[in-house]
Amino acid sequence: MNILDKITLDKRKEVELRKSLIPTSQLEQSVLFERPTVSLSDKLRNSKTGIIAEHKRRSPSKSVINHTLSVQDVAQGYEDAGVCGMSVLTDGKYFGGSLDDLLTARASCNLPLLRKEFIIDEYQLLEAKAYGADVILLIAAILTREEIKKYSEFAKSLNLDVLLEVHNEEELHKSIMPSLDMLGVNNRNLKTFDVSLNTSKSLSTLIPNDFVKVSESGISNTEAIKELQPYGYQGFLIGENFMKTDNPGASATAFIKSLL
């Protein structure tokens, strides 16, 4: 079984447990349910840099990235740096994150927040909203076209932006639909962890221009961004490059400065 299958199997069990403890009616009572969301896709369209900076403690491909930072400092640092949005990993078992991290980020900054999660149930979209997210991620590799449609339309009804992630042509063709805002190309193969910016380059022409194009993973310098911009990318999701340092906010500041 590949790692992605393993993660989704665990996720299904986890979501069933969570559902049995916290009913959707309780999630809907969160004060954050009434909060007006901020559109990440609009911000990316109007940005020269398009950086989405991620909070990530560890990953299946890297057991330790950073375990000592506070989410609050990271969120405030990213906001001060002038990033367009922040991605917060909420998976616990494989990434060391939590919904509490999302809530802390929400309390710490006004950036649009992406709930970075393996979404396999509508319940997780209600959680995203209740814990302060503005954007949700849908991963084409683990969803059918029907599921992508159902979850993206439900997200839109909650005023959440939708980032759909693909890694190859087949996933892209399966996924194109009007209820998506952004199309993300993951440069990392989630089954093998191989990383190549060529994935973003080769898929770019197949993405219709009505979607904001986002290049995800393995971006470790500003040259990579300069290389990807001519392919139409307006968003760049960066995790490890910032998180591996003692001060991710300062790293993001320097990164953005050298881009402008």
Ligand SMILES: O=P(O)(O)OC[C@@H](O)[C@@H](O)c1c[nH]c2ccccc12
């Ligand atoms: O740390 P990186 O290589 O800059 O990557 C960030 C982000 O793209 C990556 O964390 C990611 C992209 N898609 C995902 C899906 C699930 C978990 C994590 C991810």
